[in-house]
Amino acid sequence: MxxxxxxxxxxxxxxxxxxxxxxxxxxxxxxxxxxxxxxxxxxxxxxxxxxxxxxxxxxxxxxxxxxxxxxxxxxxxxxxxxxxxxxxxxxxxxxxxxxxxxxxxxxxxxxxxxxxxxxxxxxxxxxxxxxxxxxxxxxxxxxxxxxxxxxxxxxxxxxxxxxxxxxxxxxxxxxxxxxxxxxxxxxxxxxxxxxxxxxxxxxxxxxxxxxxFEAEPAGLVMLVIDTKVSHSHADGGYASRRAACELGAEVLGVKALRDVKVGELEEASGLLDEVTFRRVRHVVTENDRVLQTVELLAAEGPGSIGALLDASHVSMRDDFEISSPELDLAVDTARANGAIGARMTGGGFGGAAIALTPLGAEQQVRTAVERAFSEAGFTAPDIFTVTPxxxxxxxx
CATH class of the missing domain: 3.30.230.10 (Ribosomal Protein S5; domain 2)
Known part of the structure; x- marks a missing residue:
């Protein structure tokens, strides 16, 4: 695409x-x-x-x-x-x-x-x-x-x-x-x-x-890195991912992929073609990551969820295949320059990444991402903070 x-x-x-x-x-x-x-x-x-x-x-x-x-x-x-x-x-x-x-x-x-x-x-x-x-x-x-x-x-x-x-x-x-x-x-x-x-x-x-979920009291800030690459949900990429999920649920005999557990993925791999299995694996593991994130936020606060954000991005990049070079560069650069966790957010194929970043590293992350985009020949990103x-x- x-x-x-x-x-x-x-x-x-x-x-x-x-x-x-x-x-x-x-x-x-x-x-x-x-x-x-x-x-x-x-x-x-x-x-x-x-x-x-x-x-x-x-x-x-x-x-x-x-x-x-x-x-x-x-x-x-x-x-x-x-x-x-x-x-x-x-x-x-x-x-x-x-x-x-x-x-x-x-x-x-x-x-x-x-x-x-x-x-x-x-x-x-x-x-x-x-x-x-x-x-x-x-x-x-x-x-x-x-x-x-x-x-x-x-x-x-x-x-x-x-x-x-x-x-x-x-x-x-x-x-x-x-x-x-x-x-x-x-x-x-x-x-x-x-x-x-x-x-x-x-x-x-x-x-x-x-x-x-309040980042600032925990010494953090939520950065949004808008890659300036448009995406659209009314296109084939989103629809094909949804169709793969529906096929996976049908083959596995469940109402929806929500009903498949992480421990059941090995068995599912033998029933699905390779691409459909990876689509299914993303959804199943992502559901598990959501539940883990909710538990960690309650028990330890925002500073504890960085690894789950990272794992989510890897899953979307490799299993669901909805990332882009700009999103990957934003995530990798943010992590290398102080963010405790980063991932693309939204439907994919463009759009924005988020980076949960210590307050003291915010400017370092901004500068590094802007420089990396310039060196790659990408359109300059728009980087800003958001709060709930x-x-x-x-x-x-």
Whole structure:
């Protein structure tokens, strides 16, 4: 799979909520009925386990998508973004067409469509989007949009959906409207996140336990290294990995790979072809790493999980084969320059890596990664810190 440079960048200084409402008024001739936001997420550990009914441990981050929304009296939907140069996209509630949607507009339109499938009457609306979640970086910028939109529409329509149902609605939007065969992890983190905590999610029954995760009191910082290589879930690489997992579960006679234990892998190796076995081995061992991480965080804190982050990256690189030269360089360089653990995060084939780094080594890691990318002839990465933040909410 070839990696592509990112087509758009997020604004360096996001507008304030009042400025966003003012921009909405300038564009649409009235103030919005409200402004809602939803965060992106970093997945601490647990990659490609969600659609295998397994375990994940993401956290919502302090970068968000915000939508100013105003209800219309007719059935028109008008969508505008503060970034890019796409202009107002206009369609009708009775004519929602994924093929005609442009760029980011498929995410709010997919949410509207999914609510309609549930028998919820969605009014015409005007919507202005602003987001500072890096695009294509594996930090779930698309789900942040969807979760902000569904939070707004859940309130404006009086639908009264709980977080579990909103998670499933946004998953349906992704799967059946956008065409991306994603699981429920990203939406769950964005809708159910909590400041200072990671979200330990059982993807079989949607049960959630908030796990304290604060790096700074432990003398650490979580660095995100955005490689600036775009990835997309709506492509063959992600879909083929999911198909391999489904095949593995079928051959092994289980409902989902979540039901296979690490101790059963030797037997599984004799039943599966070599590639499918490696895909299965990643998911099974990754589920185990999530459970170990939760236990270690509770018993010893963030400084104890570095080796599990490292092992997760090796598994994704070698068994699931979803890393990239840029991600491998970011991880290897961060580890060689002081990070206690590092891994790629997100769906793969580009995007970002995370590096859990001692506060005193932060600048050393930043400088080393930037130098390594320059020497390799790669696009300069964007390196920044994230902290666990609150989930989706109304902010105005």
């Amino acid at each position: 070839s990696a592509a440079p990112r087509p758009l960048t997020t604004p360096a200084v996001p507008p304030t909520t009042a400025e966003l409402a003012g921009r909405f008024e300038n564009e649409f001739g009235r103030l919005p009925d409200g402004v809602w936001q939803a965060p992106g997420r970093v997945n601490l550990i647990g990659e490609h386990t969600d659609y295998n009914e397994g375990f994940v441990l993401p956290f919502a981050i302090d970068k968000t998508a915000r939508v100013a929304v105003g209800v219309r009296a007719d059935s028109s939907v008008r969508l505008l973004s503060t970034y890019g140069d796409q202009g107002v996209f206009t369609t009708d509630l009775g004519n929602l067409d994924a093929a005609a949607a442009k760029g980011w507009t498929k995410y709010p339109l997919g949410v509207i469509w999914a609510l309609q499938q549930r028998g919820i009457t969605v009014p015409g609306l005007d919507l202005l989007l602003d987001s500072n979640v890096p695009l294509g970086a594996g930090l779930s910028s698309s789900h942040a949009i969807e979760c902000a939109v569904i939070s707004a529409l859940n309130e404006l329509t009086g639908a009264g959906l709980g977080p579990e149902e909103m998670v499933l609605a946004t998953q349906q939007a992704e799967n059946d409207f956008v065409g991306a065969p994603t699981g429920i992890m990203d939406q769950s983190a964005s809708l159910r996140g909590s400041k200072g905590h990671a979200v330990f999610l059982d993807c079989r029954d949607q049960s959630v336990r908030l796990v304290p 933040a609150a989930g989706a909410m109304r902010i105005s």
